[in-house]
Amino acid sequence: MSTQAIEAQLAQVSHEIQRQKDVLKKLESSRSLLQQQLNAVRDPIARLPLEISSDIFLQCLPLRSRDYPREYPRPKPHLAPLLFLNVCHAWTDIAASTPALWVSIGIFFPRERGFEQFLKTWLRRTGSRPLQISLRGVFDSVIARPIQHHSAQLESLVISFDKTDDLVDEYYDFLGGAQPQVELPRLRTLEIRCVGGVKCFWLSFHRLLRLAPNITEIFLQNISFRDNIIQEEPETLVLPRLRHLTHSEDDFDGMNWVSTPGLETLCVSTEALFTESFISFLHQASPPLRTLELCGSSDEDSFTEPMALMPNLTCFECLLPEPSFVEALLNFLARNPHLVPNLETLQLDEIIGATSYTDMLTALAGVLSVRRSRLKTVCFTIYRWDDPPSLTDDLTFFRELLEEGMNIHISLEDRPNMLCSS
Numbered sequence: 219m220s221t222q223a224i225e226a227q228l229a230q231v232s233h234e235i236q237r238q239k240d241v242l243k244k245l246e247s248s249r250s251l252l253q254q255q256l257n258a259v260r261d262p263i264a265r266l267p268l269e270i271s272s273d274i275f276l277q278c279l280p281l282r283s284r285d286y287p288r289e290y291p292r293p294k295p296h297l298a299p300l301l302f303l304n305v306c307h308a309w310t311d312i313a314a315s316t317p318a319l320w321v322s323i324g325i326f327f328p329r330e331r332g333f334e335q336f337l338k339t340w341l342r343r344t345g346s347r348p349l350q351i352s353l354r355g356v357f358d359s360v361i362a363r364p365i366q367h368h369s370a371q372l373e374s375l376v377i378s379f380d381k382t383d384d385l386v387d388e389y390y391d392f393l394g395g396a397q398p399q400v401e402l403p404r405l406r407t408l409e410i411r412c413v414g415g416v417k418c419f420w421l422s423f424h425r426l427l428r429l430a431p432n433i434t435e436i437f438l439q440n441i442s443f444r445d446n447i448i449q450e451e452p453e454t455l456v457l458p459r460l461r462h463l464t465h466s467e468d469d470f471d472g473m474n475w476v477s478t479p480g481l482e483t484l485c486v487s488t489e490a491l492f493t494e495s496f497i498s499f500l501h502q503a504s505p506p507l508r509t510l511e512l513c514g515s516s517d518e519d520s521f522t523e524p525m526a527l528m529p530n531l532t533c534f535e536c537l538l539p540e541p542s543f544v545e546a547l548l549n550f551l552a553r554n555p556h557l558v559p560n561l562e563t564l565q566l567d568e569i570i571g572a573t574s575y576t577d578m579l580t581a582l583a584g585v586l587s588v589r590r591s592r593l594k595t596v597c598f599t600i601y602r603w604d605d606p607p608s609l610t611d612d613l614t615f616f617r618e619l620l621e622e623g624m625n626i627h628i629s630l631e632d633r634p635n636m637l638c639s640s
Contacts, residue, residue, distance in 0.1 A: 443472025
């Protein structure tokens with residue numbers, strides 16, 4: 219057989235192989251389409267009304283809270299909501315038609331450059347709904363540009379970073395330093411937290427509050443303003459809708475230019491209560507505080523000035539105080555009923571290392587004696603008591619108040635409520 223004949227047969231065989239491949243490809247495509255149609259018929263989700271199937275998808279999103287900031291939906295193909303796009307066309311249509319699935323996202327930096335286009339698609343699916351976004355790591359303003367374009371939809375923003383992260387105030391670019399068109403009219407909740415230490419965040423914090431006049435809640439964890447060099451005193455900023463402020467550090471220097479005429483709940487470290495910057499904040503802000511929550515203890519006992527600046531206080535809570543601080547506080551409240559006269563709730567949780575119960579209970583009894591007409595709830599929890607009280611007449615007075623209707627709870631670690639013991 220000649221060379222030409224062999225080449226002709228080879229070409230014919232190759233052509234036939236390619237034809238068979240094309241036939242197989244069409245058959246596979248038809249099978250896939252038929253399988254999708256069969257899945258759609260069998261799939262109970264696809265047969266449900268859109269409102270119900272959308273709600274089922276929403277229940278698959280991770281629960282989110284301030285204690286678990288990582289629980290924002292993360293952009294991973296094996297996690298909801300992206301997972302719904304990889305099942306079938308019916309599920310893809312449902313997910314794409316449910317804006318509420320896409321209103322939250324947790325972004326960890328650094329990200330690859332292609333993430334910008336991905337983020338545009340994600341945020342576009344939200345329509346005009348309010349957004350909840352968590353940002354973690356060293357901010358990349360280029361990749362996160364789509365967030366800037368949707369800034370008017372931001373309702374909740376969490377900014378987290380590690381102590382070792384550099385250039386933290388590059389968030390300033392996101393907040394308007396180089397983007398004057400950025401506005402945050404819907405922003406209600408702001409959380410800024412540093413993991414593993416304390417870090418300054420002055421520039422971005424200052425700019426952000428200027429852009430968010432309707433903010434109602436601010437949570438600052440391990441954020442300090444003390445080390446920042448401020449060239450000139452900023453103009454006072456009024457936040458008329460701010461109702462809750464948490465600041466874990468004991469310096470309030472960065473808040474002295476903020477006026478909070480509607481602030482009702484303030485959570486701070488116990489040390490902060492006695493600092494000049496905190497006193498200055500109370501003078502400047504003049505907040506109508508209803509609730510004060512402290513954490514930790516202090517050797518200071520000069521309660522008069524800060525308490526005089528919180529005349530509307532109805533709830534006082536302190537977590538992990540030391541016995542000496544507790545006794546000083548109780549003695550102050552007993553001797554000065556004219557200060558915080560509207561106090562209704564007194565809660566001292568996990569008192570650490572009490573060596574003697576007599577003085578502490580005597581001081582508590584003194585407070586209840588002079589404030590019994592206003593006080594409604596008293597919670598007194600000892601985390602560790604070296605010499606626990608016996609269940610004798612020491613608690614008789616408290617049991618009498620309990621019978622009169624006052625809500626009193628005195629407990630040790632292994633005794634949930636000693637007043638209920640026989």
